[in-house]
Amino acid sequence: MGDTSRSQNSLVVVRNLSFSRGDNKIFTDISMDFERGKITAIMGPSGTGKTTLLKLIGGQLQPAQGTITVDSNNVHRLRRSELFNLRKRIGMLFQSGALLTDMNVFDNVAFPLREHTQLPESMIRSIVLMKLQAVGLRGARYLMPNELSGGMARRVALARAIALDPMMIMYDEPFTGQDPISKGILVHLIKSLNVTLGLTTIIVSHDVHETSAIADYIYVVSDGKVIGEGTPSDIKHSSSEWVQQFMDGSADGPVHFHYPARDLQDDLMSSGKRY
Amino acid sequence: MMAFIQTLGRNTRSSFTKLGRASFFLLHVLTGVIDLLPRPRLLINQLYSVGVLSFLIITISGLFVGMVLGLQGYYILSDFGAEETLGVMVAASLVRELGPVVSALLFAGRAGSALTAEIGLMKATEQLSGMEMMAVDPIKRIISPRFLAGLISMPLLAGLFSAIGILGGQIVGSGLLGVDDGAYWSQMHAKIDFYDDIVNGVIKSLVFGFVTTWIALFEGYDTIPTSEGVSRATTRTVVNSAFSILALDFILTALMFGDD
Numbered sequence: 197m198g199d200t201s202r203s204q205n206s207l208v209v210v211r212n213l214s215f216s217r218g219d220n221k222i223f224t225d226i227s228m229d230f231e232r233g234k235i236t237a238i239m240g241p242s243g244t245g246k247t248t249l250l251k252l253i254g255g256q257l258q259p260a261q262g263t264i265t266v267d268s269n270n271v272h273r274l275r276r277s278e279l280f281n282l283r284k285r286i287g288m289l290f291q292s293g294a295l296l297t298d299m300n301v302f303d304n305v306a307f308p309l310r311e312h313t314q315l316p317e318s319m320i321r322s323i324v325l326m327k328l329q330a331v332g333l334r335g336a337r338y339l340m341p342n343e344l345s346g347g348m349a350r351r352v353a354l355a356r357a358i359a360l361d362p363m364m365i366m367y368d369e370p371f372t373g374q375d376p377i378s379k380g381i382l383v384h385l386i387k388s389l390n391v392t393l394g395l396t397t398i399i400v401s402h403d404v405h406e407t408s409a410i411a412d413y414i415y416v417v418s419d420g421k422v423i424g425e426g427t428p429s430d431i432k433h434s435s436s437e438w439v440q441q442f443m444d445g446s447a448d449g450p451v452h453f454h455y456p457a458r459d460l461q462d463d464l465m466s467s468g469k470r471y
Numbered sequence: 472m473m474a475f476i477q478t479l480g481r482n483t484r485s486s487f488t489k490l491g492r493a494s495f496f497l498l499h500v501l502t503g504v505i506d507l508l509p510r511p512r513l514l515i516n517q518l519y520s521v522g523v524l525s526f527l528i529i530t531i532s533g534l535f536v537g538m539v540l541g542l543q544g545y546y547i548l549s550d551f552g553a554e555e556t557l558g559v560m561v562a563a564s565l566v567r568e569l570g571p572v573v574s575a576l577l578f579a580g581r582a583g584s585a586l587t588a589e590i591g592l593m594k595a596t597e598q599l600s601g602m603e604m605m606a607v608d609p610i611k612r613i614i615s616p617r618f619l620a621g622l623i624s625m626p627l628l629a630g631l632f633s634a635i636g637i638l639g640g641q642i643v644g645s646g647l648l649g650v651d652d653g654a655y656w657s658q659m660h661a662k663i664d665f666y667d668d669i670v671n672g673v674i675k676s677l678v679f680g681f682v683t684t685w686i687a688l689f690e691g692y693d694t695i696p697t698s699e700g701v702s703r704a705t706t707r708t709v710v711n712s713a714f715s716i717l718a719l720d721f722i723l724t725a726l727m728f729g730d731d
Binding site (some may be wrong): 356 | 596612
């Protein structure tokens with residue numbers, strides 16, 4: 197999948213990837229390309245393994261089949277130290293923010309710098325303040341993570357993710373559970389970081405409006421397969437009923453409202469035994 | 472019947488798999504301990520939260536255990552007119568057994584459960600995963616300092632427990648019940664052996680510290696990342712630590728004091 201011009205300029209290439217958890221197949225034979233300097237979104241309903249895909253790209257999980265290459269490195273063939281070196285160039289924003297709760301905002305952003313560089317404290321301070329300025333939270337540097345709102349925590353995590361000036365950044369459901377103002381701020385931040393730093397961006401999300409407003413290319417995933425791909429306008433005018441249902445948020449369609457069950461009348465008249 | 476055998480087999484297998492995972496985990500933790508040398512600050516912070524914060528409970532418990540020993544010992548020994556040997560009895564009981572064992576049980580309840588809950592919640596809130604994605608090994612950065620801190624704290628706390636307990640015995644024995652103060656200390660001085668009693672006690676507490684901290688950290692790291700998972704893991708830490716401490720105490724005692 198993906199035409200040749202896209203795959204030639206790709207930073208991340210996923211080929212024929214399959215992954216399962218126990219008997220539960222999460223992905224079957226999917227291929228994707230994530231272009232350099234562009235925002236690529238992976239959309240789909242909850243529970244389709246979108247977060248799992250980010251963990252596969254980051255090398256935290258092993259695929260059953262297929263390959264993932266990041267900047268020409270086959271992620272799952274790398275030795276541990278090589279994988280760690282690659283991860284230094286990848287920023288990831290977790291859904292919860294994943295801030296270290298025993299450190300304040302400043303120390304959280306300084307954490308990767310202190311772990312991976314030998315920079316003097318004065319320089320670390322300047323870098324941290326610049327990153328916090330970029331997300332608008334320079335004034336919140338002495339707050340502890342439990343004193344932050346959800347949106348602020350994600351912005352701090354974003355500042356931390358860009359602390360080492362990565363080549364790409366992955367966002368896991370950045371808009372979930374955010375109020376409209378925080379959503380607006382995050383949309384703006386993701387776009388501006390992508391443009392000003394030239395960051396290759398991967399967003400995993402089910403927020404249709406926010407994501408299609410900034411994405412350059414969208415993959416729609418369901419039941420472990422890519423069921424639609426293209427630019428936001430391609431997706432909007434997709435002929436697939438399924439994609440239409442997802443983009444419009446209709447309650448019933450190819451994805452049924454009801455979880456599979458036996459006939460209602462049979463069920464009501466039965467003895468109540470589990471079947 | 473078939474189902475029973477199946478369950479038995481499944482449980483046995485999963486126990487052994489868990490033991491295997493725990494062993495690999497321990498190996499990884501131990502390699503991380505070497506990396507701590509250039510960063511003593513990480514260890515010092517943990518020594519504070521694992522060791523120093525356990526200070527109060529150990530001191531108070533030690534005092535009361537010592538006082539009870541003084542009381543009970545006096546009643547029994549005075550029947551034989553041997554109350555002058557109270558000091559020996561109190562000191563030997565504490566240094567050989569009660570010091571290492573009771574302080575390890577308290578340590579598992581105070582510090583072990585806290586470690587499991589902390590690590591488990593860090594896992595549940597994706598902090599460990601986040602660290603991995605920042606190319607920081609969470610076992611080396613988070614677990615190893617805590618492990619070493621537990622290993623260092625345990626013998627010190629057990630020593631403190633015994634010392635305070637001996638004072639408690641003295642308060643009751645010679646302060647309240649009239650045992651001769653000089654006899655209390657000189658008998659103890661004459662009969663307690665440095666290697667047989669004190670060194671063996673220290674070895675016991677080192678072993679208990681090692682096992683308790685290992686269990687606590689592994690249960691936290693291996694927890695199912697939900698509220699229920701963390702609560703179960705915390706319970707398992709306390710229960711498994713208690714069992715291990717008592718069983719190991721029996722084995723160590725048999726090995727150390729068997730020839731006397």
